[in-house]
Amino acid sequence: MAITAKDVQQLNEYAKGVMDRAEHHAGNVKGSALTVLGGIIWRADADSIRIRQYAGSPANMLWIKVNGKDYAFRYDHASEQIEIRDGSQNGTILHAIDDAVPITAIETIMRGL
Structure with missing residues (x-):
């Protein structure tokens, strides 16, 4: 199940969860996760951010629309x-990002969505 993130509180809760999990299990995406989260807020169509829920808490997946896509x-x-995937969680991988990807490249990726 997913919820639609319509306010800063929901995005804050999601970001905290991502960063906490990155600290323990995914140290090579801590910096890039912050950049991607900023790109999501910047590029997502209004009311299109949907956050996956697992056992009542935000999980490591979300969906957005950019220009209806x-x-x-x-x-x-x-x-x-x-991973940024086309259309759904099982869609084609369009981009794979970790901390080795420069911030400027992530900005270019997000701008291209």
Whole structure:
């Protein structure tokens, strides 16, 4: 199940969860996660941010629309990267991001969505 993030409180809760989990399990995406989160807030169509819930808490996946097109963002444990997928969580991987990707490249990726 997913909830629609319509206020800063929900986004704050999601961001805290992502960063807490990154500290323990995904240290190579801590910086890039912050950049991607900023890009999501910047690029998402109004009321289109949907956050996956697991056991009542935000999980490591969300969906947005940019200009009406759907994108899924998820953390992949095997590759230890944030994936941006086309349309859904099972869609084609458009981009895979970790801390080795420069901030300027992440900005370019987000601008291109």
